[in-house]
Amino acid sequence: MTRYFLIAASRDHVLGGVKNGFAQAGHGRRDYISKPAKGDWVVYYSAKEKIDETTPCQKFTAFGQVTDDEPYxxxxxxxxxxYRRDVEYQPGQEAEIRPLLEKLSFIKNKKQWGFYLMGGFREIPKEDFEVIIDAMTN
Structure with a gap:
């Protein structure tokens, strides 16, 4: 059964992973990146543009499918x-999170939505993944 994961990371780190075909979560934590299996999907949310700066991004920035069997x-x-996973990233554009908040079921309190992205890694329902991907591909 395919599962769907949301990873939070700064946009600059996401773009580095996209360029090199890998996913990393929680600054390389094995316990996070071990959860997806081959064939599962990941989508990145970037709260800020760069790791060491405060410039906000607040967009979904990339998505792709895990292609390897285990972290390395x-x-x-x-x-x-x-620890990383190989990912085949898909074409799409970045999508602002705010227009999607009302449609995302994993975000229960729409006024304090940032709380649901803390921790940097979570499994999300297929329906929420599809809402995000629709915004990124249409």
Missing amino acids: QPDPNSDFKP
Whole structure:
């Protein structure tokens, strides 16, 4: 059964993953990125443009399908040892979150919607994934 995951990351980090064909969550946490299986889908939400800055983005920035079987570390000899997954990213444009809030069932309190994106990683219903992808592809 296919599952759907939302990963929160700054836009600059998302674009780096898209360029290199991988997904990473929680600054490389294995427990997060172990949850998707091959064939599952991920969508990224970016609250801000860059990790070390405060410029807001507040958009869904990329989506794709997991293509490998398990997490890996790209360079286990470096000081930074993130876990990643290979992802085949799909074409689409970035989509503002605010117009979608009323349609997203995982966001219960529409006034404090940012709370539901804290933590950086969560499984979402297929219907919510489809709402987001529709906004990104149409």
